[in-house]
Amino acid sequence: MGRYVARRLLQMIPVFIGSTLLVFSMMYALPGDPVRALAGEQAVDPVQIAAMKKELGLDLPLWHQYLNYLTGLFQGDFGTQIATQRPVAEEIARAFPITIRLALFAFVFTTVVGIAMGVFAGLKADMLRDRTLLLITLLLISVPSFVLGFLAQVFFAHQLGWVDPNVSPEAAWDELVLPAVVLGSLSLAYVARLTRTSVAENLRADYMRTAVAKGLPRRRIIGVHLLRNSMIPVVTFLGTDIGTLMGGAVVTEGIFNVQGVGNAVFQALRHREGSTVVGIVTLIVIVYLVASLLVDLLYAVLDPRIRYA
Amino acid sequence: MRGAKSAKWVAGAIVVALAATACGGGKDGDAASKEKGKPAGYVSVDVGEPQKPLIPADTNEQLGSYVIQSLFTQLLDFDAQGKIVYTNAESIKTTDSKVWTVTLKKGWKFHNGEEVTSESYINAWNWYANVKNKQQNAFWFEDIEGYADVHPEKGDPKSDKMSGLKAVDDHTFTITLSKPVPYFEYKLGYTTWAPLPKSFYADPKAFGQKPVGNGPYIFEKWDHKKLIRVKANPDYKGPNKAKNKGILFKNYATVEAAYQDLLSGNLDMIRQVGPKDLPKYKQDLGDRAIEQPYAAIQSLVPVFYSKTFKGINPKVLQGLSMAIDRETITKTVLNGTRKPATSFVPEGVAGKQDLGSDVFTYNPAKAKKMVAENGGIPGNKIWIQFNADGGHKEWVTAVCESIRNATGVECIPDAKPDFQTDLEARDNNQVKSMYRGGWVADYPVNANFMRELYSSTAEANNGRFSDKAVDAAFKKADNAKSLEESIKLYQDAEKLVLAKMPAIPLWEYKINGGHSEAVDNVTVDFHGDFNLSEVTVK
Numbered sequence: 001m002g003r004y005v006a007r008r009l010l011q012m013i014p015v016f017i018g019s020t021l022l023v024f025s026m027m028y029a030l031p032g033d034p035v036r037a038l039a040g041e042q043a044v045d046p047v048q049i050a051a052m053k054k055e056l057g058l059d060l061p062l063w064h065q066y067l068n069y070l071t072g073l074f075q076g077d078f079g080t081q082i083a084t085q086r087p088v089a090e091e092i093a094r095a096f097p098i099t100i101r102l103a104l105f106a107f108v109f110t111t112v113v114g115i116a117m118g119v120f121a122g123l124k125a126d127m128l129r130d131r132t133l134l135l136i137t138l139l140l141i142s143v144p145s146f147v148l149g150f151l152a153q154v155f156f157a158h159q160l161g162w163v164d165p166n167v168s169p170e171a172a173w174d175e176l177v178l179p180a181v182v183l184g185s186l187s188l189a190y191v192a193r194l195t196r197t198s199v200a201e202n203l204r205a206d207y208m209r210t211a212v213a214k215g216l217p218r219r220r221i222i223g224v225h226l227l228r229n230s231m232i233p234v235v236t237f238l239g240t241d242i243g244t245l246m247g248g249a250v251v252t253e254g255i256f257n258v259q260g261v262g263n264a265v266f267q268a269l270r271h272r273e274g275s276t277v278v279g280i281v282t283l284i285v286i287v288y289l290v291a292s293l294l295v296d297l298l299y300a301v302l303d304p305r306i307r308y309a
Numbered sequence: 310m311r312g313a314k315s316a317k318w319v320a321g322a323i324v325v326a327l328a329a330t331a332c333g334g335g336k337d338g339d340a341a342s343k344e345k346g347k348p349a350g351y352v353s354v355d356v357g358e359p360q361k362p363l364i365p366a367d368t369n370e371q372l373g374s375y376v377i378q379s380l381f382t383q384l385l386d387f388d389a390q391g392k393i394v395y396t397n398a399e400s401i402k403t404t405d406s407k408v409w410t411v412t413l414k415k416g417w418k419f420h421n422g423e424e425v426t427s428e429s430y431i432n433a434w435n436w437y438a439n440v441k442n443k444q445q446n447a448f449w450f451e452d453i454e455g456y457a458d459v460h461p462e463k464g465d466p467k468s469d470k471m472s473g474l475k476a477v478d479d480h481t482f483t484i485t486l487s488k489p490v491p492y493f494e495y496k497l498g499y500t501t502w503a504p505l506p507k508s509f510y511a512d513p514k515a516f517g518q519k520p521v522g523n524g525p526y527i528f529e530k531w532d533h534k535k536l537i538r539v540k541a542n543p544d545y546k547g548p549n550k551a552k553n554k555g556i557l558f559k560n561y562a563t564v565e566a567a568y569q570d571l572l573s574g575n576l577d578m579i580r581q582v583g584p585k586d587l588p589k590y591k592q593d594l595g596d597r598a599i600e601q602p603y604a605a606i607q608s609l610v611p612v613f614y615s616k617t618f619k620g621i622n623p624k625v626l627q628g629l630s631m632a633i634d635r636e637t638i639t640k641t642v643l644n645g646t647r648k649p650a651t652s653f654v655p656e657g658v659a660g661k662q663d664l665g666s667d668v669f670t671y672n673p674a675k676a677k678k679m680v681a682e683n684g685g686i687p688g689n690k691i692w693i694q695f696n697a698d699g700g701h702k703e704w705v706t707a708v709c710e711s712i713r714n715a716t717g718v719e720c721i722p723d724a725k726p727d728f729q730t731d732l733e734a735r736d737n738n739q740v741k742s743m744y745r746g747g748w749v750a751d752y753p754v755n756a757n758f759m760r761e762l763y764s765s766t767a768e769a770n771n772g773r774f775s776d777k778a779v780d781a782a783f784k785k786a787d788n789a790k791s792l793e794e795s796i797k798l799y800q801d802a803e804k805l806v807l808a809k810m811p812a813i814p815l816w817e818y819k820i821n822g823g824h825s826e827a828v829d830n831v832t833v834d835f836h837g838d839f840n841l842s843e844v845t846v847k
Binding site: 031032034036037038039040041042044045047048051052083084085086090091094095153157158164165166168169170253254255256257258259263264270271272 | 345358360362369443448532534560566570572575733736748
């Protein structure tokens with residue numbers, strides 16, 4: 001087990017370097033000069049711009065810039081933003097806690113409600129409640145998240161007045177409930193459907209018949225025997241979903257004015273803040289890698305037949 | 310029992326992750342105000358994160374300027390009509406437009422208690438202009454004698470002082486220009502000309518995060534990407550003393566989000582309503598909606614190095630101008646956010662005149678004739694370059710449609726993904742035939758809309774328009790004896806510009822904003838910014 005984890009952790013290093021290099025070269029390849037753009041339509045002094053670029057190391061060739069970036073990164077330095085002249089690490093430290101809170105909220109919502117709905121429907125497959133679930137999830141999957149977001153905003157904030165339409169800059173827990181529900185609803189639909197199918201299928205498995213024949217209480221049959229075996233596809237989905245929830249929430253963040261990671265990457269891209277984009281994307285890559293490692297380890301928990309050595 | 314063991318391990322990891330995110334989310338502010346984090350008596354406005362540190366000469370974008378304007382006061386300012394109002398200056402005098410004598414009001418202090426003297430201005434301007442300090446707005450000081458010494462075109466500066474700036478005493482100094490500039494006084498109203506306290510020079514970088522000014526507001530805090538808070542300066546002596554207790558400059562992810570907050574009472578003022586809410590904002594806000602034109606103009610700028618427009622007869626460009634149905638497009642596509650242009654200089658700028666020309670009036674029949682009879686357009690095809698991230702696509706498409714229908718010239722919108730790419734193409738002479746140009750007044754005199762845009766040496770002249778007669782007319786106006794004469798000569802020059810058509814003016818900008826029920830007296834200045842110090846809390 002320990003060796004397996006160590007090996008997986010070591011494997012992350014090339015993935016990490018590869019992905020940063022890829023993102024870095026993409027940013028480099030984008031047209032447009034962030035230093036020049038600071039001046040807008042006003043006059044520019046080319047000498048001054050050249051001096052600023054030199055100071056930021058932006059005049060160097062790609063490989064050299066990347067090398068500088070990596071060297072800095074290993075010393076814990078994420079680089080400096082071009083316009084604000086502040087360290088990128090500050091921006092990351094600002095945006096990540098908000099997004100992590102939002103993602104955790106959405107994740108808990110997805111998991112708890114999704115699995116509950118899935119089990120509820122899967123136990124009586126093809127009955128009315130199963131059909132209802134399929135209809136609801138179909139709706140959630142087909143309605144784009146921004147439509148859902150605006151609807152929720154109009155209904156809960158303006159019509160009912162339960163919440164404020166926007167999340168304040170502090171992004172307190174209670175303000176994040178609505179955006180988290182909207183953000184999590186798409187994954188919720190997938191989780192519910194996956195659980196439902198898996199549960200419906202496993203109900204017919206041999207070990208279920210054995211468990212019933214042994215005279216085990218129904219709660220134990222469903223809670224342990226059935227659920228544990230049905231969770232593997234769901235856990236796989238949830239693992240990759242963490243990364244999506246963290247990085248892909250630009251639209252939902254925009255609607256509810258959440259100043260999180262999605263927004264930060266979007267702004268940084270628009271202003272060609274290369275080091276900010278690479279820094280944040282790198283962290284999201286790490287989140288993905290760690291999440292998938294956790295998922296693999298969870299397999300062993302859920303299914304004792306799976307062993308890692 | 311392997312499974313159970315690893316479960317513990319995973320659970321441990323999750324606990325660590327949860328603990329790591331539990332920090333943050335603290336609140337401040339009082340309960341009296343509905344708006345979170347806003348002390349009583351303060352007003353809030355949707356002014357997002359300034360692009361750069363808050364140093365007056367390094368800020369030229371609107372958001373940063375807003376904050377700088379609240380913290381610093383220059384020698385003078387402009388009223389709503391664009392007339393000069395002396396703020397920190399007692400008087401500014403000149404006899405020959407070359408040597409200007411500035412007298413400061415006595416008893417003015419920076420927020421740290423230091424007195425504002427001649428040196429506060431002279432040292433600041435010398436620092437701003439120095440090429441080594443890489444200030445964005447350094448070129449604003451180029452009229453001053455000795456600018457070339459501190460900001461040479463190449464190499465290191467020869468001196469760290471401009472010879473044109475001399476202190477007479479603590480409250481009087483003279484500015485000598487390298488040549489007369491009749492409207493120089495107007496330039497002094499730009500935020501870049503702010504004074505600096507001595508503490509600035511010790512650590513400019515730290516100052517940029519925590520500026521100390523001499524303006525109506527005192528800096529309180531800057532939570533990056535969240536808000537900037539300033540409080541009213543009780544000892545302020547200028548005419549624009551704060552009528553509220555302070556300002557919150559709040560950052561929003563989108564204009565739509567800001568508008569939602571305005572409706573729900575979490576924001577007092579919004580600078581611009583987003584396209585989604587424009588059709589209904591007047592209904593929503595009633596008399597709290599603000600719609601007012603300001604001194605800025607949007608044009609189509611032909612590039613004279615392109616195959617399309619090289620050596621073109623200006624009459625063809627006049628024809629294209631007549632082919633654009635400005636009235637309809639501003640009303641429908643732009644939702645009334647712009648006002649059709651009638652000259653090269655917008656309303657609210659000294660020297661704005663009625664050119665008495667039909668070039669700006671939609672006349673498809675005449676447009677077609679003008680284009681056809683004056684040689685037409687090579688390839689019968691034009692491109693309009695614009696940046697796709699600025700909300701221009703809709704009107705560019707409409708303008709193209711209008712040109713195509715009226716003249717039969719094929720017109721193609723040429724989208725660049727963002728402003729950076731758009732600027733790069735302009736700088737490198739890679740525009741195919743025309744680009745979208747926008748210009749907001751730096752100072753409200755017509756020279757700003759003439760010389761800075763169409764003089765052959767102007768750096769913002771990306772159309773590379775070059776005409777000897779126009780250059781000569783600008784030079785003549787610059788050498789005028791008085792401001793009035795200069796404005797008049799620039800008006801003459803504008804008539805010449807109309808004949809040469811270095812750009813097709815489309816429309817003037819309007820501010821479409823609004824305020825909440827909690828505040829009153831929201832007014833707009835000549836370049837479309839709110840006069841924040843005038844705003845009162847109900």
